[in-house]
Amino acid sequence: MDFRWTQEEAAFRARISDFLAESLPADWERFAQHGPASPALTKYAEEFCGRLAEQDLLTPHWPVELGGLGLDPWHQTILAEEMWIAGEPRGGQYMNINWIGPTLIRYGTEAQKSRYLPPIAEGRALWCQGFSEPGSGSDLASLRTRAVLEGDTYRVSGQKIWTSYAGLADTCFLLCRTSEDRKRGISILLVPMDSAGITVRQIPSLIGQGDIHEVFFDDVAVPVSARLGDEGQAWEIIGFSLTNERLGIPRYALARAALDRAVAVLQAQGEWAGEAVKIEAGHAAALCEAARVASYAIVSARARGETVGAQASSARYATVMAERRVCEFITEYLPEALADAHSYLKMHHQRGIVAGIAAGAAEIQLNIIASDVLHLPREPR
Amino acid sequence: MDLSLSADQTAILDALDALARPYASAPLHDAGFALTSAALDRALQEGGFLDVGLDEDLGIGTAALIVERLTRLPQATPLTSAIIAPLLGVETTAPICLIETDKVHRPVRFLAECARVVVVGDTVTSFIATATQIRAEPEALFAYPVGTLLARADTREQHDIAPETLRTHWRIALATEAAGLLAAALESVCAHTSERQQFGRPLASFQSMRHRLAECQVRTNTLYWLAMKAAHTLDPADAALAALHAQESTRVCVYDFHQFMGAMGMSLEHPLHLWTYRLKYLFGELGGRGANALAVALSLWG
Numbered sequence: 160m161d162f163r164w165t166q167e168e169a170a171f172r173a174r175i176s177d178f179l180a181e182s183l184p185a186d187w188e189r190f191a192q193h194g195p196a197s198p199a200l201t202k203y204a205e206e207f208c209g210r211l212a213e214q215d216l217l218t219p220h221w222p223v224e225l226g227g228l229g230l231d232p233w234h235q236t237i238l239a240e241e242m243w244i245a246g247e248p249r250g251g252q253y254m255n256i257n258w259i260g261p262t263l264i265r266y267g268t269e270a271q272k273s274r275y276l277p278p279i280a281e282g283r284a285l286w287c288q289g290f291s292e293p294g295s296g297s298d299l300a301s302l303r304t305r306a307v308l309e310g311d312t313y314r315v316s317g318q319k320i321w322t323s324y325a326g327l328a329d330t331c332f333l334l335c336r337t338s339e340d341r342k343r344g345i346s347i348l349l350v351p352m353d354s355a356g357i358t359v360r361q362i363p364s365l366i367g368q369g370d371i372h373e374v375f376f377d378d379v380a381v382p383v384s385a386r387l388g389d390e391g392q393a394w395e396i397i398g399f400s401l402t403n404e405r406l407g408i409p410r411y412a413l414a415r416a417a418l419d420r421a422v423a424v425l426q427a428q429g430e431w432a433g434e435a436v437k438i439e440a441g442h443a444a445a446l447c448e449a450a451r452v453a454s455y456a457i458v459s460a461r462a463r464g465e466t467v468g469a470q471a472s473s474a475r476y477a478t479v480m481a482e483r484r485v486c487e488f489i490t491e492y493l494p495e496a497l498a499d500a501h502s503y504l505k506m507h508h509q510r511g512i513v514a515g516i517a518a519g520a521a522e523i524q525l526n527i528i529a530s531d532v533l534h535l536p537r538e539p540r
Numbered sequence: 541m542d543l544s545l546s547a548d549q550t551a552i553l554d555a556l557d558a559l560a561r562p563y564a565s566a567p568l569h570d571a572g573f574a575l576t577s578a579a580l581d582r583a584l585q586e587g588g589f590l591d592v593g594l595d596e597d598l599g600i601g602t603a604a605l606i607v608e609r610l611t612r613l614p615q616a617t618p619l620t621s622a623i624i625a626p627l628l629g630v631e632t633t634a635p636i637c638l639i640e641t642d643k644v645h646r647p648v649r650f651l652a653e654c655a656r657v658v659v660v661g662d663t664v665t666s667f668i669a670t671a672t673q674i675r676a677e678p679e680a681l682f683a684y685p686v687g688t689l690l691a692r693a694d695t696r697e698q699h700d701i702a703p704e705t706l707r708t709h710w711r712i713a714l715a716t717e718a719a720g721l722l723a724a725a726l727e728s729v730c731a732h733t734s735e736r737q738q739f740g741r742p743l744a745s746f747q748s749m750r751h752r753l754a755e756c757q758v759r760t761n762t763l764y765w766l767a768m769k770a771a772h773t774l775d776p777a778d779a780a781l782a783a784l785h786a787q788e789s790t791r792v793c794v795y796d797f798h799q800f801m802g803a804m805g806m807s808l809e810h811p812l813h814l815w816t817y818r819l820k821y822l823f824g825e826l827g828g829r830g831a832n833a834l835a836v837a838l839s840l841w842g
């Protein structure tokens with residue numbers, strides 16, 4: 160066991176933080192409050208990702224032949240941490256880079272790869288993920304958006320909800336039903352968002368403007384060539400995507416950075432004297448570092464080429480605990496942060512609330528841990 | 541960074557598992573409160589397992605791996621020595637008993653004649669206990685043999701170690717032992733609740749139980765990694781974080797573990813208490829959660 164960063168890993172992190180320091184505008188922290196999917200940040204992200212790409216820092220973990228540097232999961236983690244701590248200047252593009260791209264690399268046809276990978280690698284694409292529906296959230300396999308094949312065209316009808324980035328995305332990674340079989344009846348279509356019959360409605364949200372949407376599909380024509388993988392292969396494919404994205408966003412890193420910032424403010428304001436505030440901050444820090452080290456254990460397994468199973472859900476749940484405790488700490492001891500006194504802390508608070516919901520509810524992680532880590536008998540259905 | 545075991549660590553743990561296996565499966569009917577095994581203590585000494593911390597290549601990190609495994613056994617052994625002795629430069633043959641100068645009334649585990657008592661205050665000193673300086677507490681509710689220190693030796697060996705450095709190692713020992721204890725307790729509760737049927741189904745198929753056990757898994761897993769990190773870095777902040785997480789996780793898990801066992805969890809014929817009542821001992825060490833949270837705050841933010 161070696162818990163030290165190698166010199167090369169430390170240099171990689173320094174390179175990213177130097178790049179961020181040089182590139183981000185002076186009013187960045189206030190600007191980042193726009194939320195990762197807002198029109199303002201999306202526009203900024205296009206320019207920012209372009210510059211990242213020029214520095215080989217957009218897709219460094221992709222294979223060399225596809226424009227990456229073939230770097231290992233540790234580098235991917237370092238990159239993700241630095242970006243998320245900075246308020247995610249890549250906006251919604253982080254999703255392309257982390258799992259949409261790798262999934263297309265693995266399952267896409269040559270035509271799909273040459274159409275979709277270069278814009279992702281150059282920082283020009285924005286995808287959205289059409290999974291959840293009004294009737295299908297945690298129970299995703301019950302989804303009902305239907306794709307009916309007529310000749311060589313699917314006709315898609317149905318509704319998605321909570322779709323991040325949908326208002327500005329150019330392509331949707333869409334899950335839809337092609338037969339009645341619960342899981343093997345689901346297929347993936349790569350759908351241009353300007354297709355006739357798609358309507359997007361923004362839903363106002365706690366995390367900022369433009370983040371979540373309803374997307375209506377009214378007899379949308381999608382060529383069969385836009386199907387990713389075989390009919391009915393979606394469940395297997397998203398299983399693979401999840402192994403790339405199982406840990407999700409490194410929220411523990413921003414939570415810890417926000418905690419450090421809050422303590423610095425309290426110290427500067429002379430409000431760091433009593434024991435109560437220090438004890439609470441200590442507890443919050445312990446949960447952040449617990450989540451971090453459990454996540455690193457997963458990254459280490461991935462870096463060794465091991466399959467990462469349900470332990471990833473354990474690390475994710477630890478992250479939810481950390482997010483909550485830091486949000487509670489700041490709400491209790493620095494409430495002015497929830498007003499407009501400290502942009503960075505407000506940004507963290509806005510984003511922190513979703514840790515236990517987006518990408519699968521916390522209780523679903525607990526179910527997975529109970530069944531697949533502890534091997535407890537399952538609940539009867 | 542690489543969190544996999546080195547080849548040496550794997551080999552040592554394999555040998556340790558082979559040594560420990562008969563003890564893990566020893567019949568435990570009516571094990572009582574403070575189960576120990578002189579044969580196990582001897583075998584560990586002979587195998588040199590508690591001395592690996594003295595080896596520079598293996599260090600405290602490998603010692604912690606050993607300690608975590610051994611705390612899973614039903615038998616209690618004085619494992620703190622494996623993490624403290626290398627710092628003091630003393631042998632692990634006598635149990636090392638740690639005591640803070642401002643908390644001398646606390647029961648001390650493995651305190652017996654010939655144990656090395658390490659006194660931590662503004663300085664670090666130690667002495668070998670004599671029979672008149674100690675009182676055994678056979679009725680204590682901790683699943684360790686414990687004693688009370690009646691008097692400190694007037695002449696004590698001075699150790700040229702900063703008290704904070706000693707406390708850092710102490711926190712690492714605490715967290716490492718708690719990690720193994722929580723893992724063993726969790727495993728035994730999962731086994732029982734997966735088998736026991738009520739209302740026509742296994743108890744552990746009820747979501748209220750599944751979710752709380754899963755949370756205990758998250759705590760056990762994160763504690764393991766925090767403890768291993770602290771043992772490998774020897775960083776004071778890492779050690780304080782791990783000790784705090786150990787005690788907070790004890791608070792969250794211990795009463796649930798007993799709750800989920802029903803009356804079986806109250807019986808001395810089931811081994812659960814051997815792990816949970818040891819955790820109760822560790823719960824108050826080094827001032828408990830409040831003091832360790834303050835140590836975190838001090839080491840991270842001053």
Ligand SMILES: Cc1cc2nc3c(=O)[nH]c(=O)nc-3n(C[C@H](O)[C@H](O)[C@H](O)COP(=O)(O)OP(=O)(O)OC[C@H]3O[C@@H](n4cnc5c(N)ncnc54)[C@H](O)[C@@H]3O)c2cc1C
Pocket residue numbers: 287288289290291292295296297298320321322323324366370371513515516517518519520521522523526
């Ligand atoms: C900010 C944000 C962005 C999102 N972005 C996207 C996106 O881009 N694309 C997309 O497809 N989806 C997106 N989602 C949706 C997200 O995936 C779902 O919210 C999530 O899967 C939970 O589904 P739900 O909201 O319908 O909750 P429900 O399924 O209605 O569940 C509500 C609550 O019930 C509890 N619960 C549910 N099932 C169980 C169970 N089996 N056992 C115990 N408790 C249970 C949990 O506490 C859960 O939070 C986003 C959500 C948020 C908040």
